[in-house]
Amino acid sequence: MPRVCSITGVRTAKGNKVRHRGRAKYLGGVGTKITSCTRRSFKPNLQRVNALVDGTPKRITVSTRALRQGLVVKPLKRKYGYTRQQKKDTRSGE
Numbered sequence: 815m816p817r818v819c820s821i822t823g824v825r826t827a828k829g830n831k832v833r834h835r836g837r838a839k840y841l842g843g844v845g846t847k848i849t850s851c852t853r854r855s856f857k858p859n860l861q862r863v864n865a866l867v868d869g870t871p872k873r874i875t876v877s878t879r880a881l882r883q884g885l886v887v888k889p890l891k892r893k894y895g896y897t898r899q900q901k902k903d904t905r906s907g908e
Contacts, residue, residue: 819858819877821885827856864889 818825831854837843859878863886864871871889880886 817857817860818875819860819880820874821876821880824858824877824879826858829854829856 816825831852832848833850834846835849836846839845860875861878861881862873863876863881865874865876866872866887866889867874876886
């Protein structure tokens with residue numbers, strides 16, 4: 815399973831882990847130097863949630879940023895909410 819958000823498409827990103835040595839100039843030192851630079855990966859915080867996809871509840875992987883922004887529509891917890899909605903739709907169609 816790929817580590818990709820199914821809504822925003824955010825995925826694992828590559829970057830550098832930079833290690834410094836020395837004292838900063840504004841603190842009275844001669845400045846900091848880079849002693850090592852190695853590759854690292856930034857992984858998104860993905861959660862498996864139940865969400866409405868095309869009107870049907872499905873389990874998808876979503877980043878927490880998408881959850882906080884309200885991009886995910888979660889299904890109702892109980893089934894009678896759907897039957898109530900169906901009754902409402904049939905009444906409005908009459």
